[in-house]
Amino acid sequence: MGGTTIRISGSGDRIFNGYLALPPAGSGPGLILCQEIFGVNAHIREVADRYAEEGYVVLAPDFFWRQVQGCELEPDEQGMQAALTLLEAFRDDEAVEDLQAALALLRERPEVTGGCGVIGYCLGGKLAYLAAAHTDAAVCVGYYGVGIEHLVDRADTLRSKLVLHFAGNDAHCDEPARAKIFAALGQRDGVSLYVYRGVDHAFARFGSPHFDKSASVLAHDRTIGALRRALGPHYDLEALWERHLQLEFETRDADATMQTMVAEPYVNHIPTMTGGVGYASLRRFYQYHFIHANPPDTRQVSISRTVGATQIVDEILFCFTHTSEIDWLLPGIPPTGRPVEIPLVGIVKFRGDKLCHEHIYWDQASVLVQIGLIDAARFPVAGIEAARKVMDETLPSNTLMKRWSESERLGR
Known part of the structure; x- marks a missing residue:
């Protein structure tokens, strides 16, 4: 498989890019894929292709376009330092505007049949949470989101089904942070929270030193289950x-x-x-x-x-x-x-x-x-x-x- 780069109309007549991957059938429900802090790099494009194989029309917008167009960093020490510099100028409210623009464009695509959802990793995990609070996506899924504990006041505005995956050993979202999130979200209808004990941040990124196959597979099964229930597509597996x-x-x-x-x-x-x-x-x-x-x-x-x-x-x-x-x-x-x-x-x-x-x-x-x-x-x-x-x-x-x-x- 292999996707294409498309143009997305942002706020103030600004244009930014996104990576679009289509399913083998050519059409299906829509899915916004929110990047890690390393931009829409080869890994994120591979993740988009994989969700496309699951039957979704996947769009991965470039959320760093205001800082630098076409950001593609490697998850190494140099890439981490560059990413942290970009994050200093990153604004959540602007990212939500970009999410809404990407969702609007995705819904207009002729390949999209049915509803749309949002999924994200790391920085994208937080964006998926914000999407659940500020967009009309049918379902939002976040993996090891960073900073959600500072945004629990948005819990009262949740509009979407929400699934959040946490790593038990994640220093970026430690036990006190998770406790705050669980206290705010744990008893709400339509919210599913999962903690994977003994694994660290980026446990679902293949090639990461923290990659954990068993946790990644279980989280993926839960994710696809949530997407299927909210969006389809529904296959007769038998x-x-x-x-x-x-x-x-x-x-x-x-x-x-x-x-x-x-x-x-x-x-x-x-x-x-x-x-x-x-x-x-x-x-x-x-x-x-x-x-x-x-x-x-x-x-x-x-x-x-x-x-x-x-x-x-x-x-x-x-x-x-x-x-x-x-x-x-x-x-x-x-x-x-x-x-x-x-x-x-x-x-x-x-x-x-x-x-x-x-x-x-x-x-x-x-x-x-x-x-x-x-x-x-x-x-x-x-x-x-x-x-x-x-x-x-x-x-x-x-x-x-x-x-x-x-x-x-x-x-x-």
Whole structure:
């Protein structure tokens, strides 16, 4: 993907730039992306492109245009000093004017269908809060905003749904500052506040020394959930997942399967660490080690399915007869001819209407018991009984616990 630079009409007939990124479908709800203190640099453009992949028409205005046009700083010591100098002349009320101008332009774009929201990071996190108080955006999301504690008097004028993400170790918004914010906002309808313990400022900026993957992923899921509820777009994730499964297990077409995924997806079968990262590696895996490697009698029985804003958790019973070598499940093990039934859980993440990644889990010990490579009598593991109990919870529990009979006697 790749966006374009457009012109935005500001106050006093002044013109400033913004970076516009369009979704793959060409249209969608609007989203203003408010920059960090380093300007609309390569990182912010990449973030805009990523939200565009989620289905939004994204506009990242240059909020430093009054100080210097086209500011692009690196998040290093030199860039930090330059940014702090620019902030000395930065005025919140002027930035709100720019936000309103950007929102007005975005709504006029023919690509924008539906409402508009605002999201921002660092300086932009504060601007997202101000947008919730001073604009008619449908939803505003701020990441580790700096200075919000000095603006809590604006809480009474909130007009938008508001989500704020805070870093637990953030010296720029420390515990007393967060306490002030939570006291002012915490009990208000339409406001969601999250603190990510043990992480620091810029935990969601990939490449930052403070980047934290788990916190970033959780915050992103919460963000997309809020955007979807307020703005859309609403994708039928179940239908997308079912189509992917059909191409894998029925049509058995690697290229068509890859077309259901983002440009650089990944799949990780956790117990055997099989799969692939990136298009080329994953296509090779699908073509030569997965799609055509499953036994002909392979079948999947649905147990449960949970559908969220960005992902599906699928619980199934995976059944087959081990009549061929299965590279992804039993690499290097010749066929044993034995039937196998295993509970399997897949966590399937989407970006927009494309699969982004899959994490697949199962009990490998149970598989090895069922094909005769582990003697269940020697270890606390179960074979096909584990699958049977998933389907029928009334079957006996605690059969591997040698002391279970003793507690029955002692409990009387």
